[in-house]
Amino acid sequence: MHIRSALARLVAPLALALGxxxxxxxxxxxxxxxxxxxxNWARPMFEEFEKATGIKVNFxxxxxxxxxxxxxxxxxxxxxxxxxxxxxxxHAAGIKEGIFEPYKPPAFAKLAPRFKQVDGQWVAIADDPLxxxxxxxxxxxxNLKPPASWEDLLNPAYKNMLQMADARTSGTAVTRIFSILExxxxxxxxxxxxxKKKRRNVQVYTKSGGGGTLPVGxxxxxxxxxxxxxxxDTKAKGYxxxxxxxKEGIGTAAEAVALLKGAKxxxxxxxxxDWASSPAxxxxxxxxxxxFVPAHPDVAVEPSLAEVxxxxxxxxxxxxxxxxxxxxxxxxxxxxxxNLKE
Amino acid sequence: xxxxxxxRAAGAGRDPALRVTVALLWALLAxxxxxxxxxxxxxxxxxxxxxxxxxxLAVLGDTNQLRAFGNSLLLAMLVGLAxxxxxxxxxxxxxxxxxxxxxxxxxxxxxLLPLISPPFTTAIxxxxxxxxxxLITYQLLGIKGFPVYGMGTTFxxxxxxxFPIAYLTLRPVxxxxxxNVEDMALSLGASRGQVFRTVTxxxxxxxxxxxxLLLFAxxxxxxxxxxxxxxNSFPVLPTQAYLQITGLFDLRGGAVLSFALLVxxxxxxxxxRYWVSRRYYVTVSGKAGARTSVxxxxxxxxxxxxxxCAAVAITIAYFYALLLYASLVVALGANHAWTWRHYxxxxxxxxxxxxxxxxxxxxxxxxxxxxxVLVGYLVARKRFAGRQAMEVVSxxxxxxxxxxxxxxxxxxxxxxxxxLTGGALIIVACYVFRYSPTGIRATIAQLQQIDPSIExxxxxxxxxxxxxxxxxxxxxIVPAFFAGLGVVFIRSMTAISATIFLVSINWTxxxxxxxxxxxxxxxxxxxxxxxxxxAIVYVVIAAISRLLRSFHAPGSASLGSVLGG
Numbered sequence: 001m002h003i004r005s006a007l008a009r010l011v012a013p014l015a016l017a018l019g020x021x022x023x024x025x026x027x028x029x030x031x032x033x034x035x036x037x038x039x040n041w042a043r044p045m046f047e048e049f050e051k052a053t054g055i056k057v058n059f060x061x062x063x064x065x066x067x068x069x070x071x072x073x074x075x076x077x078x079x080x081x082x083x084x085x086x087x088x089x090x091h092a093a094g095i096k097e098g099i100f101e102p103y104k105p106p107a108f109a110k111l112a113p114r115f116k117q118v119d120g121q122w123v124a125i126a127d128d129p130l131x132x133x134x135x136x137x138x139x140x141x142x143n144l145k146p147p148a149s150w151e152d153l154l155n156p157a158y159k160n161m162l163q164m165a166d167a168r169t170s171g172t173a174v175t176r177i178f179s180i181l182e183x184x185x186x187x188x189x190x191x192x193x194x195x196k197k198k199r200r201n202v203q204v205y206t207k208s209g210g211g212g213t214l215p216v217g218x219x220x221x222x223x224x225x226x227x228x229x230x231x232x233d234t235k236a237k238g239y240x241x242x243x244x245x246x247k248e249g250i251g252t253a254a255e256a257v258a259l260l261k262g263a264k265x266x267x268x269x270x271x272x273x274d275w276a277s278s279p280a281x282x283x284x285x286x287x288x289x290x291x292f293v294p295a296h297p298d299v300a301v302e303p304s305l306a307e308v309x310x311x312x313x314x315x316x317x318x319x320x321x322x323x324x325x326x327x328x329x330x331x332x333x334x335x336x337x338x339n340l341k342e
Numbered sequence: 343x344x345x346x347x348x349x350r351a352a353g354a355g356r357d358p359a360l361r362v363t364v365a366l367l368w369a370l371l372a373x374x375x376x377x378x379x380x381x382x383x384x385x386x387x388x389x390x391x392x393x394x395x396x397x398x399l400a401v402l403g404d405t406n407q408l409r410a411f412g413n414s415l416l417l418a419m420l421v422g423l424a425x426x427x428x429x430x431x432x433x434x435x436x437x438x439x440x441x442x443x444x445x446x447x448x449x450x451x452x453x454l455l456p457l458i459s460p461p462f463t464t465a466i467x468x469x470x471x472x473x474x475x476x477l478i479t480y481q482l483l484g485i486k487g488f489p490v491y492g493m494g495t496t497f498x499x500x501x502x503x504x505f506p507i508a509y510l511t512l513r514p515v516x517x518x519x520x521x522n523v524e525d526m527a528l529s530l531g532a533s534r535g536q537v538f539r540t541v542t543x544x545x546x547x548x549x550x551x552x553x554x555l556l557l558f559a560x561x562x563x564x565x566x567x568x569x570x571x572x573x574n575s576f577p578v579l580p581t582q583a584y585l586q587i588t589g590l591f592d593l594r595g596g597a598v599l600s601f602a603l604l605v606x607x608x609x610x611x612x613x614x615r616y617w618v619s620r621r622y623y624v625t626v627s628g629k630a631g632a633r634t635s636v637x638x639x640x641x642x643x644x645x646x647x648x649x650x651c652a653a654v655a656i657t658i659a660y661f662y663a664l665l666l667y668a669s670l671v672v673a674l675g676a677n678h679a680w681t682w683r684h685y686x687x688x689x690x691x692x693x694x695x696x697x698x699x700x701x702x703x704x705x706x707x708x709x710x711x712x713x714x715v716l717v718g719y720l721v722a723r724k725r726f727a728g729r730q731a732m733e734v735v736s737x738x739x740x741x742x743x744x745x746x747x748x749x750x751x752x753x754x755x756x757x758x759x760x761x762l763t764g765g766a767l768i769i770v771a772c773y774v775f776r777y778s779p780t781g782i783r784a785t786i787a788q789l790q791q792i793d794p795s796i797e798x799x800x801x802x803x804x805x806x807x808x809x810x811x812x813x814x815x816x817x818x819i820v821p822a823f824f825a826g827l828g829v830v831f832i833r834s835m836t837a838i839s840a841t842i843f844l845v846s847i848n849w850t851x852x853x854x855x856x857x858x859x860x861x862x863x864x865x866x867x868x869x870x871x872x873x874x875x876x877a878i879v880y881v882v883i884a885a886i887s888r889l890l891r892s893f894h895a896p897g898s899a900s901l902g903s904v905l906g907g
Contacts, residue, residue, distance in 0.1 A: 032847050038858065038862045039858055039862070040862050040864075058848075060846060060847050060850065061858055061861075062842070065587070065591070066843070069587055069588055069593065070752065070843060072591075072593070073749055073752045073753050073843075074752065074763070077757045077758075077761065079846065079847075093591045097591075160489075166574075168589040169585050169588060169589030203474065203491065203573075204491045204573045205574055207570075207585070207589075210861065210863070217676060217863070218470060218473070218475070218674075218675040219475045219675070220469055220470070220476065220490075221473075221474070233862070233863055237673050238676040238677045239673070239676045330590075335406075
C-alpha cells in the first residue's frame with residue numbers, strides 16, 4: 001500500500017498535467033463529490049464516512065450556482081459522482097437539466113414528503129430555517145430590541161442598514177420571499193407592498209445567502225435575514241449578534257444530496273447517500289458544531305440548537321406552490337423590489 | 343493600415359522559421375481561444391440540432407440589461423481614463439523626476455500591491471473602512487451611513503486595482519523616449535510645458551493607447567469588484583452575466599450578455615489602432631548618441647508629482663496594512679487579540695493549495711511571458727496573412743468576463759478527444775491565453791518606438807529571423823517582456839473568475855481557498871493567504887529580477903527591477 005501510494009505520488013502530477021487524472025483516481029475505492037456545503041462542514045462529514053465505510057471522498061466545494069453550472073457543463077462526461085448539500089431548489093433546477101440518477105436510499109420511506117423528491121432524484125439530509133440576525137451594538141445605539149416581527153424591519157431606524165440576499169442568486173432569498181408570501185396568506189399584492197416598504201431599509205442585496213453575515217457582525221449593517229447555520233456561525237466566530245424569529249413565522253429550506261447520471265462510481269455514490277440520509281451522519285452534526293436541523297425523524301435536535309429554536313414559529317415552504325411560482329415571483333421581485341423606482 | 347514596419351518588413355514567404363512560428367501560434371490560438379468559444383456558442387445557439395438564436399438573444403432586449411450595458415461602458419471609460427492618467431503620473435515620476443534608486447524601488451514595490459490583491463479581501467477592506475460604520479468614514483470622519491455600495495467605490499476600487507497595468511505599459515515607453523529629443527526641443531527654445539505637450543505626450547501615444555485599451559477591457563470584463571461593491575443601484579454586465587448563469591441557471595442568457603461585451607472592446611481596439619497608426623513614433627534608432635540627463639520635469643513640478651504618487655501609494659499601503667492586521671488577530675471587528683493561528687491553518691490545511699498554485703503559476707509565467715513577446719513581436723514587426731486577425735484573437739480571452747471563459751473551457755475540454763478537465767494543463771492554458779495580452783500590448787507599444795532598421799541590419803548581415811529576435815529584438819523589448827512575465831505570474835497567483843470552473847478534485851488554488859474562507863466567515867485565514875500571496879510574488883519577482891540582471895549586459899535598456907524599471 002505504501003509503495004503504491006508513493007508511486008502514485010510520483011506518477012500523479014505527471015498524469016494530472018496530461019489530463020489523465022480521472023482514470024487514475026477512479027482506480028482505488030474513492031468517490032468524487034462536488035460539495036455545496038462549506039469545507040469546514042463537508043470535510044469532517046467525509047472523514048467520518050471514510051471511517052465508517054473505508055471509502056475515501058475526494059471533493060471540491062462550490063457555491064450552489066457554480067456547482068450546478070459545472071455539473072450541467074460536464075453532463076456528457078461527469079467528473080464526479082455525487083452533488084452534496086445545497087438547498088433543494090438547486091436540485092430542483094438540476095432535474096430539469098436531466099443530470100441526476102434517481103435513487104431511493106433505505107431511509108427514503110421514513111422521510112417526510114418535503115424531504116424527498118418523489119422519484120428519488122434527491123433526498124434531504126438536513127433542514128435549515130431562516131432567522132433574523134442583528135448587531136447588538138446597533139440595537140443598543142438605536143434603543144431597539146431584536147426584531148420580533150416582520151413589521152419591525154420597517155422601522156425607519158433600520159434605514160439603509162439591512163443586508164439580505166439577492167433572489168437571483170440565493171436560495172436564502174427565495175426562501176425569504178416565500179416566507180413573506182406565506183405570512184401574508186399568499187396575497188401577492190400585500191406581500192409585495194411589504195417588500196417594497198422594506199426595500200428602503202435595505203443597504204444592499206448580497207449575491208450569496210451568507211454574504212451579509214460579516215457586515216452585520218462588523219456593524220456595517222444593522223440586521224439581516226439569514227439561514228440559521230450562517231447566523232450561528234457568525235455568533236460562534238465571536239461577533240456580537242442576536243438571533244430572533246418573527247412572531248408571524250418564518251420559512252425553512254431542506255438541504256439535499258443527489259446521485260449524478262453517468263457517475264463513474266455509482267455504487268460508492270449510493271453508499272454515501274445511504275449514509276448521509278440516515279441517522280449515521282445526521283447524529284454527527286452536533287459533534288462537529290454544524291447547526292443544521294436533522295432531516296431524519298429519528299435524530300434528536302442538539303440541545304443548544306433546540307434552545308435557540310424554542311418557541312420559534314417555523315413552517316416549511318410548500319414545494320408545489322414554490323416550484324410553480326418561483327420564476328414568476330423572482331422576476332416580479334427583480335422588477336418591482338430590486339429595481340424599485342422612487 | 344500604414345505601419346512603420348511597412349514595406350521593409352520581412353515577408354513570411356521567404357522565412358521558414360517565421361512560417362513555422364506563425365502556424366504554431368495559430369494552432370495554439372485555435373485550440374485555446376477559438377475552439378472553446380465556438381463550443382460555447384454552439385451550446386448557446388443550437389437547440390436540438392437547429393439554430394435557435396431567438397431565445398438566447400431575448401435577454402438583450404431587457405431594459406435592466408441595457409442599463410447594465412450602459413453602466414459597464416461608462417465605468418470602463420472612466421477606469422480607462424483615470425487608470426491611464428494615474429499610470430502616466432507614476433511612469434512620469436519614475437522616469438523623469440530624477441528620483442534615487444531607493445525611491446524607485448519603493449514605488450515599484452507599492453505599485454505591485456494592487457495587482458496582487460486577491461479577490462474579495464480588498465473589497466472587504468473597503469467595506470470595513472468606508473461602510474456605514476467604517477473605520478475611516480464613521481470613526482475617523484464621523485459620516486454616518488456613507489453609501490459604500492455604488493458606482494463611486496466600484497470606480498475607485500477598479501482604478502486602484504488596474505492602474506498598475508497602465509504604469510507597466512507606459513514606463514518602458516517613457517523610458518525609451520530618447521532624452522536627446524526632449525533636450526533638442528528645449529534648446530530650440532520650447533518651454534518645458536511645450537516639450538511635454540508636443541514631444542513627450544505625442545511620443546507616448548502608443549503606450550497611452552495600449553494602456554487605455556488594456557484598462558478599458560479589464561474593467562469591462564471585471565466581475566469580482568462590482569459583485570461586492572456595485573450594490574443594487576449600479577448593475578454592470580459581467581456581474582449580470584454571472585448572476586444569469588449561477589443564479590438563474592441560464593447559461594445561454596449569460597453567454598449572450600458576455601459576448602455583448604466584446605462589441606465595445608473591439609470598438610476601442612479599432613479606435614486605438616487608428617489613433618496610433620496615424621503617426622510615427624520611432625525614437626530608438628540605433629544611432630543614438632550619448633544619453634543626456636532628462637530635464638523635462640521642472641524642479642517645482644517634482645514635489646507635486648512625488649506627492650501625488652505618495653498619496654496613492656499610502657492609500658494602497660493602508661489597505662494592505664489592514665489586511666496584514668486582519669491576518670494577525672483572532673477575528674477582525676470582534677476579537678482583536680494577536681494570534682499566529684491563521685498562518686498555522688494555511689500552512690497545514692492550505693499546504694496543498696499553496697503547492698498547486700506555485701506549480702501552476704511557475705508553469706504559466708515563462709510560457710505566458712514568452713508567448714506575449716512572440717505575438718507582440720510578430721504583430722508589430724512581421725507581415726503575414728492574418729496578422730491583424732491574430733492580434734484580435736489573442737485579445738479575446740482577456741476581453742471576455744472570466745466566468746464565460748471558464749465555462750467555455752469546461753465545455754470544450756471536458757469530453758474526448760481533448761479531455762483536459764481535472765488536470766493542471768487546462769488551468770495553465772487558461773492563464774497563458776487570458777493574461778498574456780498585457781505582455782503583447784506592452785511589446786507592441788515598445789516596438790512602435792524602435793526603428794526596424796536595427797533588425798534589418800542584423801538580417802542583412804546574414805542572421806536568421808530567430809537569431810535576430812533573440813540577439814537584437816528581445817534585448818530591446820526586455821522591459822515589455824518582464825511586464826508580461828510579471829503580470830502572468832501575478833494573475834496566476836490571484837485570478838479566480840475563470841478558474842473557479844477549472845479547479846478540480848486534483849488541483850486547487852489559493853484563491854479558491856480564499857473564497858472558501860470568506861464563505862466560512864474565516865476572515866483571518868483569508869487575510870493570511872493574501873499576505874502569503876503578496877510575499878510569494880515579491881520573492882519570485884525579486885529573484886527573477888536578480889537572475890536576469892546578472893545575465894543582462896550593462897548599457898542596454900536599463901533594468902532596475904523586473905517590472906519595467
